[in-house]
Amino acid sequence: MMKFKPKVAKHIPIKTPSMHALDHFDFYYGPLFGKKWPSIRLGLLTPKKFVAVLNRFSHDIDVNENILQDLGAQDLMQILRKGFVYVKSMDKGTNNDWDLEADQISFERNLQNEPDETDDFDEEKSFRTSAGLKEFRRPSEVFEFGQDKTNMSDSRDIEITGLEGMGIQLEKVDDFITIPNALKVYTYDRTWLNDYPTPVKDDNGIYSWWLLDGGSIIPVLALDLKETDSVLDMCAAPGGKSLLILQTGCFDKLTCNEVKMSRLGQLRRALANYVPDDDPIVEKVILKRKDAASLEQWDDIAVYDKVLLDAPCTTDKLSVLQDDENLFSSSMTQIRLDLPATQTKLLINALRSVKVGGTVVYSTCSLAPNQNDVVVDNAVSIAESKFGIKVVEKSLALETKLVSSGLYRFSTNCHRGHLILPFLPSNFGPMYICKLQRIK
Template sequence: MSAPAFINTAFLLRRIRDLRCLTPRRTRVKTKWATSLPRYPATNMALQNFDATYSLQLGRLWPSVRCSLLSERKYGALINNFSDHQDVVSDLQDNGCLDFVSATQREAPISSVGPERGGGESEDTAGGGEPQESPGDTGEDPPLSLSPNIKCLVFPCGDITRFKPSRPDGHRLLGYYLLDAASVLPCLALDVQEGHSVLDLCAAPGGKTLALLQTQAIRFLSLNDSSVSRTSRLTRVLHAYVPKHLLAADRLRVTSLDGRHWAEFEGNTYDRVLVDVPCSTDRHSATEEDNNIFSKIRTGERRRLPQLQMDLLLAGIKAVRPGGEVVYSTCTFSQLQNQYVVQQALHLAGQEGIQLQVVSLQPLVRMLSGTFHFAPDLLLGEMVVPHLTANFGPIYMCKLRRLC
C-alpha cells in the first residue's frame, strides 16, 4: 500500500528525529535549555566584530591570526625561583623546553640601538601630536637588560606539547606558574632594577606579579586590583609561590582599590608602574561563552573599556616619579584599546604638565623574535600576534618614561 499523499519527506524526517531512542543520549537537548540558549552567542558577536575591525587593522595577517586565535593556545612555564626549582628546570629541559629569556641573552647583544622605524629621531610626546618612539638625544636607547632571574620555559616552535600541572616542593611552594608566555614580555619591558619600588595597578590574578617578583630586585611591591574576589585569588597565588618572609608588609602590600584614583593616594612615588588593564581579552572572547565581554548584557561595559583604560594609564603615569617608567599592556589587538588609549593619555598628561617619552621596545622585539611573532609597523608600542607555530598572545605593550 502506498503512503498517503500528504506525508512528505520533511514530515517523515521530523518524526524520525522525534524518536528519542534514535537520538544519541549525548546530543539530546532539553527544550527548556535550548530556549534559554543565547540567540547570538557572544563568541559569534566577538568574531564578527574582530573580522570587521582586525581585517582592516592587520590586513593580510588577519586570516592566519584568526585561525591561531581559534586554535589551542601555547603556554609557558614561569619558573618559581623561590621553590626548589633545579630539578623542575632540568625535567622540563629534558622534555625539550627552552628558556626563551636566557636563550635571548646568549644569542642577542643586550645593548641596543634606537628603533628602525619613525626615523630614529627623538620626539616629544606629551603635546598630543603624532607620538613616535624616542631613542633619546644620542640616537641610542639605554641598554635594555633582561633580568637574568626571570626564566620562562616554552616548548620549541611548532611543538604543542602541554605542560603537566606544577607540583609543590618540600616547602609547599609550586615550581612553576603556567601562563601565556607573551605575558612575561611587559614585565621584561618594565626593566626592574635593584632597589626599585614597583606598583602593579591591576595585578590579579597575578601572573605578571609573579614574573616581577622573580627578578628578586624589588625593594617594595604594591599590588592592587579593584576586584575583591580577584584580589583574594592573587593572595592565594602569592601564598602558593612566595615564601612568607617575602610577603611581609614592609616589602609587599596588597590593596583592592579603584586604580583610577591612585594618584590621590600616592603620586610621584614609584620607580616602575605596570598598568595591565582590563580589555576585551580577544582570545577568550573568540573561544569561550563564559564571562564573555561580547555578551549582550556587557555591551555597556565593553564600550566603556577605552575610557577606563585611559583613566588607569593616566593614574599609573601620575603614580610614577619623574625619571621612572610605566608599561601599559593589554591582551587585545584593538587599536582603540591600545594605541589610541596611549595617545589620549599622553595628551591629557601633557595638559597637566607631565612630560613623557615613548621608549622604543624594538630592542626587546629583536631579541625575542625567534620565539614570538610581532605585528609589523605599529605606530606606538609592540604587539605579539598569535601564530600557529608559536600560539602566544595577543599581548600589546607600550613603555613610557616620565620626564617631569
C-alpha cells in the same frame, strides 16, 4: 469549518558571545591587518602556547628544572640572550640575599620594518578601524580607598572623549631591557604542541612552576627592574606578572593593587601558593585595594620608580574561545564600550604615580588600536594638559631580536609601542606593550 494555517515562528540562530566577538573581529581587524588577518584569526581560535615560569621559592627548584629540561623545554631567557649585545651588569655588593646579576641587553632599533601587506580599501579600512574605537601572609602594609587631595578640581573636570591624542607629537628614544639571571622561563620549541605536566608541590606546599602566555613576560622585562626600585603592579590580579616580578628579586618594594575584593583574594591565593609565608621577600610586598581608574580618588602621586599597568581589555583570544564572563555578551556591552575611557584613566593615574625619571609599561591582550596606541596618545595628552606631566616613549625595538628567536611575531601597524601577534608555529599573544618615561 474554517481552517487556519498554523503559524510557525521564524527561527533565528542564537549567536553566542564568542561568535559575536569573532564577527566583530572579522569586521574591524580584517581591514586593519589585511592579508595577515587569516593567520592571526587562526591563532586566536587555537589554544595559546604557554611558557613555564620556574619558581625560585620552591625547595625543589633543581629537581623541577631537570623535569622541564627532560621534557625538551628550553630556557627562554637564554634563547633571548643569544645574539644580543652585552652592555653591563647591575651593581652588586649589597647585603641583600636577592642581590642578583642581570645583563642589560641593548636592542638595536630596526628602522627598516618590512611594509605590511594591505588591500585596496583605505576608505573602508579607515571607517572600520576608527569605529572600533591559602591565604598570603599579612602584608607589611595594606591600603584601602583614599581621596586624592591634589588636582581635585582638575580631576573632576576631565571628560574622556577619545580624541584628545589626535595629532600629538610624542618623542621616541631608543632603550634596552634587562633580563635578570634569576629569572628562568621554559618554553617548547616552535611548532611543539606538548603540554606541561601538572605543577608539583614541595614539602612546604609551594608549587614548582606556573604557566603564562609567552607574550606576558615581555612587559615585565620592559620595566628594566633595579634592586632599589619601588614598583607598582596597578591591576595585579590574578597575579602572574606580580609573581614574575617576585622571581626577579629586582625591587625594594612591590605594591600589588586590585580594586575588586574577589580578585584581591585571587591574588593573595596565588602569592600563597608560590611564596613561603616565612620568606623575607614577603616583607617587601604590599597589597593595596584602590580604584586605579578614579582620577578623583587616586592619591599615589609620584611615589613609584616603575609602574606596570596590565590594563583590563577585551582579552581577544579568550573572547573567541569562551562564553563565560565574555565582554561581547549583551549584558556587558556598556562595559566593553567604556574600556578605552577606563584604560585612559588608568594610564593617566599610572603616569601620575611614577616619579620624574621613572617608567610606566602599559600592556593589554587586545589587537584593537583604540585600546592600545590610541589610549597611549589620549592619556599622554591629558596628563600633560591637566597635570603638567611630560613623557617620552622608550622604543625597545623588540621586533628585530625577538623575531630572530622564531617564537614571536610582531605587527607593523602600530605607530606607538609593540604588538605581539598570535600565529600557529608559536602561538603567543596577542600582547601590546608600550613603555613611557616621565621626564617632567
